[in-house]
Amino acid sequence: MTIENLVIIGSGPAGYTAAIYAARANLQPLLITGFERGGIAGGQLMTTTFVENFPGFPNGIMGPDLMDLIKSQAIRWGTKLLEVDAESIDLSQFPFNIKTADDDIYSHAIIIATGASANKLNLPQEKKFWSKGISACAICDGATPQFRDEELAVVGGGDSACEEAVYLTKFGSHVHLIVRSNQLKASKAMSDRIISNPQITIHWNTELIDVEGDENKWMERIKIKEQSSNKTKNIYVKGLFYAIGHTPNTDLLKGKIKINTNGYVATEPGRPETSKEGVFAAGDVADKEWRQGVTAAASGCKAALAAEKWLTQKGLSSLIKRSPTEPDQTKNINMEVSTKENFQENGKWQKGSYALRKLYHESTKVLMVVYTSPNCGPCHVLKPQLKRIVEELDEAVQGIEIDIDLDQEIAKQAGINGTPTVQLFLKKDLKKQWKGVKQRSEIKHVITEIINQES
Ligand SMILES: Cc1cc2nc3c(=O)[nH]c(=O)nc-3n(C[C@H](O)[C@H](O)[C@H](O)COP(=O)(O)OP(=O)(O)OC[C@H]3O[C@@H](n4cnc5c(N)ncnc54)[C@H](O)[C@@H]3O)c2cc1C
Numbered sequence: 001m002t003i004e005n006l007v008i009i010g011s012g013p014a015g016y017t018a019a020i021y022a023a024r025a026n027l028q029p030l031l032i033t034g035f036e037r038g039g040i041a042g043g044q045l046m047t048t049t050f051v052e053n054f055p056g057f058p059n060g061i062m063g064p065d066l067m068d069l070i071k072s073q074a075i076r077w078g079t080k081l082l083e084v085d086a087e088s089i090d091l092s093q094f095p096f097n098i099k100t101a102d103d104d105i106y107s108h109a110i111i112i113a114t115g116a117s118a119n120k121l122n123l124p125q126e127k128k129f130w131s132k133g134i135s136a137c138a139i140c141d142g143a144t145p146q147f148r149d150e151e152l153a154v155v156g157g158g159d160s161a162c163e164e165a166v167y168l169t170k171f172g173s174h175v176h177l178i179v180r181s182n183q184l185k186a187s188k189a190m191s192d193r194i195i196s197n198p199q200i201t202i203h204w205n206t207e208l209i210d211v212e213g214d215e216n217k218w219m220e221r222i223k224i225k226e227q228s229s230n231k232t233k234n235i236y237v238k239g240l241f242y243a244i245g246h247t248p249n250t251d252l253l254k255g256k257i258k259i260n261t262n263g264y265v266a267t268e269p270g271r272p273e274t275s276k277e278g279v280f281a282a283g284d285v286a287d288k289e290w291r292q293g294v295t296a297a298a299s300g301c302k303a304a305l306a307a308e309k310w311l312t313q314k315g316l317s318s319l320i321k322r323s324p325t326e327p328d329q330t331k332n333i334n335m336e337v338s339t340k341e342n343f344q345e346n347g348k349w350q351k352g353s354y355a356l357r358k359l360y361h362e363s364t365k366v367l368m369v370v371y372t373s374p375n376c377g378p379c380h381v382l383k384p385q386l387k388r389i390v391e392e393l394d395e396a397v398q399g400i401e402i403d404i405d406l407d408q409e410i411a412k413q414a415g416i417n418g419t420p421t422v423q424l425f426l427k428k429d430l431k432k433q434w435k436g437v438k439q440r441s442e443i444k445h446v447i448t449e450i451i452n453q454e455s
Contacts, residue, residue, distance in 0.1 A: 018113060033081055048163070119244045134242070422434045
């Protein structure tokens with residue numbers, strides 16, 4: 001049985017920064033990135049556009065690009081990633097035990113960096129219209145064809161809600177901002193920007209009651225209640241974006257370490273130590289007040305240094321034998337949009353509608369089409385996984401990426417209503433479709449089945 005020196009749970013700025021420090025200290029950390037339990041791998045910055053305040057990027061950087069860079073740095077120093085959720089933790093035994101869907105992991109130290117996840121409203125018809133108009137990520141889904149030139153709504157009154165409302169004016173014909181109180185919680189500069197924007201109408205003192213439409217197709221309207229009059233009315237919108245805050249991801253930890261009354265992991269003031277020796281916390285999961293990329297990264301650094309010190313004092317760190325790190329499968333893959341001139345009949349990975357049309361009609365291999373949109377964080381998570389599948393299955397499958405912003409018509413024809421979406425075709429037959437990020441093993445398994453049935 002391998003006993004890890006240090007397991008880091010979470011792949012936001014806190015988790016990856018902890019991994020950089022721990023890996024450079026030769027602790028050979030194992031980092032459980034998360035999959036769907038508490039947001040997405042890469043954390044909250046995967047759901048935003050420009051990050052303008054992270055030091056080192058004077059011109060700003062896209063959130064997903066920033067997270068890709070921090071992740072590469074963690075891998076470069078020898079962090080081993082496990083792209084799954086941590087399902088449970090047992091801190092009553094030592095070494096501590098962490099369970100994922102497939103693995104039982106033992107570790108002398110743990111850093112909890114599980115961040116926070118987006119709140120939902122639990123409206124009566126929310127589930128029916130989730131991904132059929134309702135989204136928690138304007139940046140991921142705003143560019144989809146169904147939202148183009150349509151009226152849209154954002155619910156919330158903080159910086160995220162305002163940022164999303166402004167972003168959506170690029171795609172929708174008008175944006176309604178539904179605010180429960182008579183003021184915005186956003187910064188003064190952001191509030192002024194929103195109030196003076198003619199493309200945005202703010203509905204003050206308004207409660208969102210439900211979403212309605214044809215559940216087999218798409219949402220058509222939201223039902224709101226004006227608090228002053230108690231009157232309900234409909235606003236006809238084709239999209240509803242939630243921006244109503246986040247809840248710290250502590251469900252793994254309840255009853256195992258001390259959690260504050262406000263739901264955050266309790267640590268020593270300004271320090272990463274939790275109520276359990278050997279367990280450290282970093283980032284938003286333990287920080288009600290600052291909740292920024294840079295503060296999360298800094299606390300990840302502190303947690304790794306504290307874990308290293310603790311492991312050394314206890315004489316617990318040792319050399320871990322690992323199978324060699326998986327090679328970067330994305331090298332040598334064509335990233336240019338295919339045209340008549342550079343299209344490759346047997347290319348493994350191509351981009352754009354020209355390649356799709358050609359291969360759809362002519363290829364006898366399995367076609368894996370991934371629909372992405374600019375700055376979509378989940379697309380950043382999924383694409384490397386798909387490229388690995390293409391490499392691993394070698395000549396049997398061809399990958400095509402369609403940017404739905406560039407190829408709107410083709411996205412409409414394909415009925416794409418969110419990104420990422422993956423479609424598998426064989427000889428023009430749609431064999432399977434997935435929406436959102438799925439495990440590589442699941443997609444690879446289905447492709448292999450299709451190939452086996454065909455041969
Ligand atoms: C829309 C938006 C815009 C923002 N803009 C900025 C900005 O411009 N500048 C700035 O500094 N900050 C910004 N922030 C705040 C910033 O994103 C957060 O403060 C920061 O990401 C917190 O980092 P973290 O590592 O603590 O947690 P997160 O980024 O929340 O990451 C948590 C990680 O834990 C993983 N996880 C959760 N549960 C499990 C589990 N059971 N098993 C395994 N993994 C799990 C998740 O998958 C995720 O990878 C923004 C936030 C939002 C939502």
